[in-house]
Amino acid sequence: MKTYNIGTVIHMNDFFQKDYYYTLEAPMGRNFDAAFTPFFTPKEMLQLGVFEGKYCTDCGDEFPENWFLNAKLSPQQADVDMNYFKIKSRQPLSVWREKGWIIEPDPRGWFQWYCRYYLGRRLPGVDDKQIKRWRSFGRHAAQVKNNCMPGDLSCRPRQRQALLQWSYDCFI
Numbered sequence: 233m234k235t236y237n238i239g240t241v242i243h244m245n246d247f248f249q250k251d252y253y254y255t256l257e258a259p260m261g262r263n264f265d266a267a268f269t270p271f272f273t274p275k276e277m278l279q280l281g282v283f284e285g286k287y288c289t290d291c292g293d294e295f296p297e298n299w300f301l302n303a304k305l306s307p308q309q310a311d312v313d314m315n316y317f318k319i320k321s322r323q324p325l326s327v328w329r330e331k332g333w334i335i336e337p338d339p340r341g342w343f344q345w346y347c348r349y350y351l352g353r354r355l356p357g358v359d360d361k362q363i364k365r366w367r368s369f370g371r372h373a374a375q376v377k378n379n380c381m382p383g384d385l386s387c388r389p390r391q392r393q394a395l396l397q398w399s400y401d402c403f404i
Contacts, residue, residue, distance in 0.1 A: 256352035270399035285314025
């Protein structure tokens, strides 16, 4: 069983990254930037159902095993039934690359950054950009609040799924 303590070096070798190393500099799940207050942990997000179950299906060795207990995953192909709101919820990675939304060194995008940040990786510059992106996504929560009755999860399910995938409260 892996340990995730300050000073632990993580070595990644998967489909997207070869021989990528990073060192954990903060305790897991703690010491976040004050501007970054995610609602869900990566484990909770995977269990609720995000990214059509396709995310993290080949990089499980990087993250704690317990993140994948009861996770809704679909290793072969994306499956909208794996999403909490049962709807298509993501752009292909090619679109993210095309639009410049991938910030190195996280070739899978924002959620990969968040998982690594949650573990304790800190990268000045990269973290600032990703936190800024996360904060700007909060406008979707305001739209749900302004247009839906509290607790009506059938209202704006696509935005709610997106909120979940950005670790915002999608049950507002």
